[in-house]
């Protein structure tokens with residue numbers, strides 16, 4: 001944090017300009033020594049100044065230099081930005097000169113890390129900035145922008161002060177039992193407060209998961225015995241003949257991927273090898289792959305054949321997916337019905353495209369995507385946030401249990417503190433250096 005740092009904020013290559021960003025207490029004075037225009041130490045803040053970069057009597061480039069004095073800058077430090085000509089050489093040469101003058105090259109994300117450490121932005125906003133830069137799809141960009149402008153930070157802060165108030169109250173009760181006008185935190189009162197925290201956490205978590213869905217799409221796994229029509233369903237849903245369909249059982253061996261969009265949300269579909277007992281070594285590997293994907297899928301479509309009775313293999317698959325979100329699609333309803341199943345299923349057949357709309361509707365229902373509520377969520381989050389939110393919710397549930405067992409309040413307050421600190425990790429109020437380094441190392445140089 002003491003060093004003055006520099007980095008190219010644009011990418012090297014043939015372009016009209018490049019921007020070199022310099023941040024730190026020596027930024028203005030050092031750049032002044034190689035700038036031929038005005039004395040940068042004397043110019044007003046937030047001005048752009050014309051001149052040349054000159055080093056050892058050699059003119060390096062004609063430039064525009066912006067001077068922004070602390071604290072109203074991105075890093076809250078003095079910042080100088082040199083706009084030089086594009087191409088490979090000019091910017092590279094200027095950076096070499098800056099390095100010689102004791103301005104070190106920044107690490108990835110170091111500017112944003114300084115903005116965070118100097119209290120200019122919270123951790124959720126820092127992450128959003130990186131997400132905007134690295135967005136590859138429109139959906140990813142929208143989610144990142146919402147996070148940047150959104151209120152995740154405020155929501156978490158509010159929740160933390162609510163928890164802090166309860167903890168403070170418990171402390172007072174313990175330290176000053178003689179204060180009669182202080183609110184006494186009883187098990188009943190705590191139960192009520194914990195319930196409120198649980199409701200709020202659940203709401204934020206739901207929103208966060210929506211954010212993840214918007215960003216990454218929903219992973220859908222097609223599972224079922226061989227020949228039931230899994231590949232036919234994939235081809236219809238993605239409207240492309242991507243997977244090979246034949247009447248030979250065991251046609252699909254490797255995983256076939258495709259995607260389609262429903263109500264603006266991307267569904268990543270995975271077609272797999274039909275699951276059954278086989279000695280064929282290639283099929284066996286394919287089946288293993290299919291089963292391994294169960295955990296990674298957000299939802300499973302189990303395909304059954306209307307024309308066959310449920311057998312042991314079907315029952316085995318049903319058992320394997322019972323804890324996961326799933327939809328059962330009974331295919332081939334153009335053939336005689338032999339199946340008996342007492343569950344909620346969608347009937348259809350891929351030959352007449354029957355039931356496929358109902359299947360899509362079911363997907364929308366399961367994820368509540370019908371009314372575009374998902375796009376209106378005010379706070380959206382990433383995997384890191386979701387993991388911490390889940391951990392916090394687990395702590396709250398354990399506190400609920402302790403309340404019902406009448407565990408002494410001062411013991412319960414230890415867990416409450418743990419929840420308070422966990423939530424602080426989301427916004428960077430409680431942080432470990434490794435975590436911060438890990439987050440910012442994912443940034444590009446110059447950001």
Ligand SMILES: Nc1nc2c(ncn2[C@@H]2O[C@H](COP(=O)(O)OP(=O)(O)OP(=O)(O)O)[C@@H](O)[C@H]2O)c(=O)[nH]1
Nearest residue numbers: 226227228229230231232250251252274332349350
């Ligand atoms: N009658 C009828 N035949 C169908 C239907 N859907 C698919 N088929 C036929 O069933 C056979 C198998 O279809 P696939 O889509 O390859 O089945 P799969 O589940 O991917 O099979 P594997 O890759 O072997 O696991 C093909 O001959 C399809 O034309 C349907 O709704 N009705």
Ligand SMILES: [Mg+2]
Nearest residue numbers: 230231251252
């Ligand atoms: Mg197939």
